[in-house]
Amino acid sequence: MITLRHLVFREMLYRRGRLLLGILSVLVAVGSFVGAFTLLQLHETRTQTILQRKEQELRRTLEALNDQIRRTMLSLGFNVVILPKDQNLADFHAEDFAAKDMPEEYVTRLARSKLITIRHLLPSLQQKIDWPEIGRRIILIGTRGEAPLLHEDPKQSMSQPVPPGGIVLGYELHRDRGLKLGDQVSLLGRQFTVQRLHDERGNKDDITAWIELSVAQDLLNKKGRINAILALECFCEGPALPQVRREIAGILPETQVIERSSEALTRSEARAQVEADGKTRIEQERQARIRLQRERERFAAILVPLVMAACAVWIGLLTFLDTRERRLEIAILRALGLGTLQVLFIFLAKALVIGLIGGLLGVAAGVLAGAQIGTALEGGSVAMADLLRSVAAVLGFSLLMAPVLSIAASWIPALLAAQQHPADILREA
Amino acid sequence: MLKIQHLSKVFAGPTGKVEALQDVSLTVRAAEFVAIQGVSGCGKTTLLLAAGGLLKPTSGQITVQGEDFYALSPERRAQFRARRIGFVFQQFHLMPFLNASDNIRLANLAVADHLTDERVPELIKQFGLAHRQEHLPEALSTGERQRIALARALLNKPALLLADEPTGNLDEQNGAAVLQALKDYAASGGAVLLVTHDIRVGQYAHRRLRLERGRLAD
Incomplete structure (x- = not known):
């Protein structure tokens, strides 16, 4: 159908x-x-x-960057600052100098330890003072400008030393007075010869004067005392900063360690x-x-x-x-x-x-x-x-x-x- | 069987009203073969379409087997037409995409009666189309096409068979065969109303009427 x-x-x-x-x-x-x-x-x-x-x-x-950083952390050194244990870190970061102090002997003890390898150790004594002769407040840093380890393992020094009787001046401290190398300046009643004059840096260095550590200890009445050790290029076997901290704490129990800029940090920032x-x-x-x-x-x-x-x-x-x-x-x-x-x-x-x-x-x-x-x-x-x-x-x-x-x-x-x-x-x- | 009373049909033409049929009254009884003759345009086809329920008259009444099918709904009228009325046209009007036997079966499309479908082989044999039943119309002669159209019209055993110039395109022999088939159908009890120019119809029809300008004449 x-x-x-x-x-x-x-x-x-x-x-x-x-x-x-x-x-x-x-x-x-x-x-x-x-x-x-x-x-x-x-x-x-x-x-x-x-x-x-x-x-x-x-x-x-x-x-890959993480891996590089990890390896960098293992093979490259840290820059650390060793401070007295009771130093308030907030004050340190605010003022960029330590108000507390510790024995200068710590430098030697650290240098002789076999636990970590530190290329350079720069002890310093820093303090804000009034420079009566020129009538302004400055930061006075006493530094040896040399590393004790250089005698055992000679390497290029990280900074030029300031000889006793010499002074290095920041920009603002020499600009107004028109100071030149070799000029004589008086600081707290003592005569110093201008060794170096820094260009403008735009930071606290512009109002800083550097003198030899022992002279600074005399002037500040802190004989045998320092308030910071800058340890540059610290090497260790373990993973980076925590181990460095632990090891330094073992050697210098009355201190604390903070990190300064390092290659590892730079790479981390780059990452x-x-x-x-x-x-x-x-x-x-x-x-x-x-x-x-x-x-x-x-x-x-x-x-x-x-x-x-x-x-x-x-x-x-x-x-x-x-x-x-x-x-x-x-x-x-x-x-x-x-x-x-x-x-x-x-x-x-x-x-x-x-x-x-x-x-x-x-x-x-x-x-x-x-x-x-x-x-x-x-x-x-x-x-x-x-x-x-x-x-x-x-x-x-x-x-x-x-x-x-x-x-x-x-x-x-x-x-x-x-x-x-x-x-x-x-x-x- | 077919009773037409006072039938008039008026068309609206471009130049005014055209009275195609005027007061036509006609009765075709069962087993009667009535032929209506007239010149072209006298209203023959209009009368046939009106009698087949396809063209509603302007006035008058048409009944088939006593049923006034213009009083029915369009759907019921279509069903009534499918079951009771058969059409044969001069141009055959076969479906070009259906073969001969399916064209005959087409009459059963609206009825959907299995028993009716079983009559198809019988009609194919009756009209001498057995060897052509699988052919499409385009492969058939005009005589064969008209026989298929006639078989399609007869499939449902309609009470009334309406034929519009069914011999107009046929040669003498085929024309005579168609007229004989109509006569045979009337003899079997069906009512046949034929409109034609064919003068031979006198040999086959029981009555001949003339339609002139829409009016029946003796």
Whole structure:
């Protein structure tokens, strides 16, 4: 027995050209949508991949830097300052000198210890004083300017020593008086010969005077006392500063150790800088790709509806031509007892089939086209898993949207055809 | 069987009203073959379409088997037409995408009766189409196409068979075969109303009527 479904399929097979044109229209509409979607999704996936790769690269770089720093910590020395145990560190950092003091003998004890290796030891006695002869407050530093270890393991001295009777002056202390090398100055009633004059440094050195340690101890009435030991390039076997601290504490129990700038610290700061720069670059890349994604989305938001509207018009036109050509068939079907709804069904069922086939092909074509364009725009290759994800994301919607588009576009011409009066057509025939 | 009383049909034409049928009254009884002749444009096809429930008259009444089918809803009228009325046209109006046997089966589309479908082979044999039943209309001769159209019209054993110039495109032999088939159908109890130019119809029809300018004449 013949059915409406039978009638629809036989007619479609008979007029294959028009069927293919209809399918092509839906294919283009769905393909443009799926293609745009795939392209955007691949762009997003690609963005994730690029950002992940960059993050991995940054992580590797940071790990390499960490490794370098760890090795640096093991092989390079620290610069540490050894202070009396009861020295308030807040005061030390605020004033940059220690108010408390400790025996000068500590320097010798530390130098002779076998537990750690220290290249240079610079004991100092520092104090803020009023320089009555010039009427201003200065920092007076007494320093040997030499390391006791140099006798056992001669190396270049870290600083030039100040000889007894000599004085080194900071910028502000010599500028106003126009002092020159070799000039005589009086400090706390004692005569000194100017040994060196520092250029402007913009720090406390500009108001500092350096004299020989024992002279300073005399002037400050602190014989055999110092208040800081600067230990430069400390080496130890263990992991870095904590071990240095422990070892010094073992040798000089009445002291505390704080770290001064060191190569390890510099590298650590460099690592932090690399990390910050890397994160900034990754964020910039992310923002740039988000902007590109937004631009493509805006473009797709205009293009896809336009293409779909054009295809809908084309499908409507095809259906209209179909109904015009099949007027007599419609009239005969009506004469044979078919109602308006059944005639409407014939055209809309065809639109449904066209929508489903066109939708399926459109998904395939759109995904492949999106992948091709995506590859051309983004470079590299597209993973099958990404394509399958795209298909899965749009398949259901496309298979729903395509028939709806096709039926909606065919609705008006099909309705007009179904409502045609068969007698009018048969009288004209 | 078919009873037409005071039927008038007026169309709105570009130059005013056109009275296609004027006060036409006609009865075709069961087992009667009535032929209506007239020149082109005299209203023959309009009368046939109105009698088949496809063209609502401006005034008058048409009943088939006592049923005033213009009083029915469009859906019920369509069903009534599918079951009780058969059409044969001059241009055959076969579906070009269906083969011969499916074109005959098409009459059962709105009825969906399995028993009716079983009559198809019988009709194919009756009209000598057994060797052509799988062919599409485009592969058939005009005579074969008209026989298919006739078989389609007879599939549901309609009470009333309406034929509009069914021999107009046929040669003498095929035309005679169609007229004979109509006569045979009337002989089997069906009512046949034929509108035609064919002068041979006198040999087959029980009654001949003339339609002139929308009015029936003796």
